[in-house]
Amino acid sequence: MILVVGGAGYIGSHLVKELVESEKVLVLDNLTTGHREAIDSRAIFFKGDLGNQEDLEKVFSSYPIKAVMHFAAFSLVGESVVEPMKYYQNNVAATLTLLNTMIKHNVKKFIFSSTAATYGIPNVDIIKETCPTSPINPYGRSKLMIEHILADFAKAYGLEYIILRYFNAAGAHETATIGESHDPETHLIPIVLQHLLGKRDRVSVFGSDYDTEDGTCIRDYIHVTDLAHAHIRALDALLTGKKSNEVYNLGNGLGYSVKEVIETCERVTGLKANVVLSDRRPGDPARLVASSEKIYAELGWKAERNLEQIIKDAWKWHQNQLY
Numbered sequence: 001m002i003l004v005v006g007g008a009g010y011i012g013s014h015l016v017k018e019l020v021e022s023e024k025v026l027v028l029d030n031l032t033t034g035h036r037e038a039i040d041s042r043a044i045f046f047k048g049d050l051g052n053q054e055d056l057e058k059v060f061s062s063y064p065i066k067a068v069m070h071f072a073a074f075s076l077v078g079e080s081v082v083e084p085m086k087y088y089q090n091n092v093a094a095t096l097t098l099l100n101t102m103i104k105h106n107v108k109k110f111i112f113s114s115t116a117a118t119y120g121i122p123n124v125d126i127i128k129e130t131c132p133t134s135p136i137n138p139y140g141r142s143k144l145m146i147e148h149i150l151a152d153f154a155k156a157y158g159l160e161y162i163i164l165r166y167f168n169a170a171g172a173h174e175t176a177t178i179g180e181s182h183d184p185e186t187h188l189i190p191i192v193l194q195h196l197l198g199k200r201d202r203v204s205v206f207g208s209d210y211d212t213e214d215g216t217c218i219r220d221y222i223h224v225t226d227l228a229h230a231h232i233r234a235l236d237a238l239l240t241g242k243k244s245n246e247v248y249n250l251g252n253g254l255g256y257s258v259k260e261v262i263e264t265c266e267r268v269t270g271l272k273a274n275v276v277l278s279d280r281r282p283g284d285p286a287r288l289v290a291s292s293e294k295i296y297a298e299l300g301w302k303a304e305r306n307l308e309q310i311i312k313d314a315w316k317w318h319q320n321q322l323y
């Protein structure tokens with residue numbers, strides 16, 4: 001059985017939907033930001049908190065868990081600057097409680113969701129895993145702390161892990177039965193699509209004077225289903241002993257500016273957006289684009305869905321959002 005912590009969240013729920021095809025899945029989620037409806041009915045659900053020792057004891061003593069995948073983190077850069085305690089408490093302290101309980105119960109395989117925010121402001125156009133990590137906000141630091149802890153726990157306790165550093169997760173399941181639903185929503189693609197559905201009166205472009213081709217920030221958008229598939233490859237590599245104690249970037253290797261994303265949303269939907277140029281948002285690097293060569297070379301995974309497909313699937317979801 002695979003324990004998916006945070007399996008009711010946006011990325012976790014997409015992973016669960018794929019993973020139930022090949023494994024027994026147990027989801028642990030406290031539903032503070034996740035959605036009960038997002039959990040595939042073939043998975044077992046345990047409502048609880050990864051920072052709660054009692055909840056964890058129940059889970060680890062009741063089920064034969066062979067690996068843990070950890071998606072249960074707060075992930076908003078701006079919020080992390082204003083409320084760092086929340087980020088260090090959940091993303092670091094609660095994760096330590098989880099790791100501690102795993103080791104106690106002799107469960108030593110762990111897939112960790114990390115982030116491009118660990119790189120800070122990179123001095124290269126295409127980011128490889130060997131680029132220096134120097135996060136510029138508490139969110140990125142909270143993830144990097146766990147990355148360091150994992151390396152130490154591997155040496156001391158024999159933990160085996162794979163770290164996946166996501167770039168910009170986006171899109172929804174092709175069936176439109178699950179998708180992105182944050183409250184409040186801060187991410188670019190859902191904001192543009194909500195605007196095009198009439199739920200917001202404009203789209204603000206945060207900064208148009210960056211040192212990029214059109215002056216707006218460039219990001220590497222990756223379809224959430226591609227992300228889910230990457231996790232399954234990583235889990236398989238960990239379970240079969242093919243790979244452990246590695247870090248992989250997960251992106252498309254292609255960068256799109258904020259303006260290009262808005263234009264693609266307009267093209268896909270056939271609607272015109274009311275776009276307003278506004279100030280930069282604190283903490284935004286100008287450009288974050290992944291090299292995903294390492295995971296392709298070592299695990300055979302690459303992203304298969306482009307920006308247009310991401311937006312098509314997100315549009316289907318937002319038109320008929322179930323939760």
Ligand code: UFG
Nearest residue numbers: 075115116117168186187188191204205206217258281284
């Ligand atoms: N943006 C706008 N207007 C909006 C919303 C966003 O112009 O209304 C811009 C942002 O300034 C940024 C780009 O669109 O340049 C993408 O912003 P998102 O909020 O969609 O995503 P981020 O790149 O800020 O964050 C994502 C994840 C984080 C992760 C980060 C890694 O949500 O968890 O990528 O850099 F840390």
